[in-house]
Amino acid sequence: MALLGVLWFGLDALARDELGAPLLVGLLLACLGSFEALSVIVRSVAKLGAAAAAADRLLALATAPASIQDPAVPVAFKPGRLFLENVRFGHDPDHPVLDGLSLDVPVGHRVAIVGPSGAGKSTLAELVLRLRDPQGGRVLIGATDLHTVRQEDLHRHVALLGQSAPVFIGTIRSNLLIARPDADDAALWQALDDAQLGDVVRSLPDGLDTAMGEAGHSLSTGQARRLCLARTLLSPAGILVFDEPTSGLDRATERAFLADLARATQGRTVLLITHAELPDGTADAIWRLRDGKLVPQRASMPATAVSARLSTMST
Ligand SMILES: Nc1ncnc2c1ncn2[C@@H]1O[C@H](COP(=O)(O)OP(=O)(O)O)[C@@H](O)[C@H]1O
Ligand SMILES: [Mg+2]
Structure with a gap:
């Protein structure tokens, strides 16, 4: 739609001599180029839900009480059998x-x-x-x-x-x-x-x-x-x-x-x-x-x- 819009108004402006042909081509290319950057953002938004769910699980793990507790007064460890x-x-x-x-x-x-x-x-x-x-x-x-x-x-x-x-x-x-x-x-x-x-x-x-x-x-x-x-x-x-x-x-x-x-x-x-x-x-x-x-x-x-x-x- 963005591309069509640029074409529509651009061709119109070109016909009325308000815009040069090289500038119109430049605008079209800039429009195409912007898709590359935008598509990354669109893909990231699609992954946002999954990432949020993963973060929730990590957070739940990180804040869960430890099942094993260190002793209040630990003794020094001596290796052995x-x-x-x-x-x-x-x-x-x-x-x-x-x-x-x-x-x-x-x-x-x-x-x-x-x-x-x-x-x-x-x-x-x-x-x-x-x-x-x-x-x-x-x-x-x-x-x-x-x-x-x-x-x-x-x-x-x-x-x-x-x-x-x-x-x-x-x-x-x-x-x-x-x-x-x-x-x-x-x-x-x-x-x-x-x-x-x-x-x-x-x-x-x-x-x-x-x-x-x-x-x-x-x-x-x-x-x-x-x-x-x-x-x-x-x-x-x-x-x-x-x-x-x-x-x-x-x-x-x-x-x-x-x-x-x-x-x-x-x-x-x-x-x-x-x-x-x-x-x-x-x-x-x-x-x-x-x-x-x-x-x-x-x-x-x-x-x-x-x-x-x-x-x-x-x-
Ligand atoms: N985290 C757990 N929660 C509940 N049951 C478990 C868990 N881990 C193992 N079990 C059960 O304990 C038994 C022994 O498992 P496991 O020690 O992994 O056996 P092995 O390593 O000899 O295959 C199995 O019946 C298994 O289903
Ligand atoms: Mg096993």
Whole structure:
């Protein structure tokens, strides 16, 4: 309509010699050019409703009371063995998912937890990170009950690589620094090399500063998982919890990933929740979650070797 209007009045003015032909053409082009700017505004207005709804949800999350509270007088965190004692937890307290569950993981020990979908494996991980509090029993690290320490202190000592850990929009560097904001480049490369992603990143023109996400470089599923693994390895935490770290990977990639994970986490306490068949040496013990409790699956290392390894570590 704007274009037609300019034509209508312009041609009329041209006929009456009030307007020159070049000026009329200029007006028409200016009119067309303005559409480019206007269309962005029109599109933005169309998205306004969706953006407002998203903002409402974010606001609701940001202002919701925290389900987990820091203690009024927190005790200092002392690292040590991970110990769950007779833990009970149910999302519906009348139907506990975990019921009388006990687990003792010595420092530097790697324990795998297997079990069918819905058995409560992720719930167990959430209790170890104190994203939820047990409804019965205790979760301890060393001699410290998790509810007596500040969450911030706890999460410096326990890190999680979750089932759906994302690669965030940003750079490789910004994705890694989430785990340890003060890490220097050497530490970032070490984490990437440990996760067997160093060579891939070195081959990118912008290296650590390569943009990730919608507009940036895209990684394969396996590489994205390795970036998340590198992020977890970079964390200073002595206890690492992996919840289905290989979901979505094919068999061969999964095996390689688990072998690299085992190598890269030497000396740290690991809780590895997985459906995958474990390569030998990945775990010191394997437990199956059944009816809310852990039952031994098998040890991939003889008990004597485990205690020998533990005594070398304590010396
Ligand atoms: N946030 C939640 N609210 C209610 N029920 C949940 C929630 N998370 C998990 N559950 C239920 O708890 C049970 C255990 O879930 P989960 O710990 O995720 O099992 P797994 O990781 O072994 O597949 C399932 O029955 C699941 O439906
Ligand atoms: Mg799960």
